[in-house]
Amino acid sequence: MDKKKTNNFFKLAYTHCEAKGWLAERKFKTPDHFKKMTCQAFLGNYCWVVYVAGFRKKVLEQRFSKLKAAYHHFDLEKIVRMDSYDRVLAVFNNKRKLNSFVTGAKAIAEIGYDEFKKRVLDDWHHLSSLKGIGDVTVHHLAMDLGFDTIKPDLHVTRVSRLLGARHPFELADYLSSRFHQKKMVVDAVIFEFCEQQAFKEYGCQSIEEFIKSKC
Template structure:
């Protein structure tokens, strides 16, 4: 960017955001703090399918809206049971929960792709070849691959979505530099820093800082 990061602005933003999230979303912070490399080592197919589905559906939609429907969505997708999901043909039950055919078909197609490869083989390939493998899954792109990767503990990274980009611009820096600086300063994972800034910004918290 040709500028030095406004560390004072970054610290101000994060401290307000952290206090806000600890008050409003303590469970979210606890969940984010629990994700690490051990999460990926222990990852099973059903958990992966749940996280994959969440990322596909939350892309471009409100996470709050999805959160209220996710339990019903999981039931429509056979509670992410790999065998039952692989045999699933009709998406009508899914569309009654969330009427988006493209997302439903993307997730179901991707779930079947991984099933056919074998989850242990897929997971091994993901570990060896890295996050870009996730882009081969329907519904996962250049930004959402980081969302899925950090949620399953594959890597400790920020997701450079619109909210993180906006926060970074506010501090005259990039997403990676902002999150890296705050992660080191507060001894928190990048994933936790990402979640705090994202949640605060998505609730229009940046307006508080800018006013």
């Protein structure tokens, strides 16, 4: 890893993201957020992570309120009792994602939400027991619940490679320690800086150009 370039990148990106107000939520989120979370709120997070995988965030944002309504506003008992999924498929015609979410919801109902929450609080990796939650998305869901990790998505993976890190977690560990920030804040800095194409404000057309010429 090129530590000088990495430090310069993070300083610039962090300052920009902080000024835009993109980091506030991550800075103050902890596992207590999940500890107080209702079942409906959790199912909303779970549904989001299942459906956003492989889709553009903006597309899901436009449809999520309708998806929520189709899933009975994430009422667990009503989801388990659903005998028709036509409304869901009318919003998102993806049977694989539907099956994943409904199967996961039924698994939670079988043991009870309180017991499920206890297991996750003991070890957030238990989230991967849910259908549709894999090696990457488990970090996404855990982070949304307040656990300190990163989501190794395309943006974070690309920046890690450009800075010479062996993998995204090495980069996150280094930046978290070097700048005394939560890993989820490191994730937000990288993701938002790339997703919002903030590098264009520095006269660059890509994150590759920004790192090469400005860091």
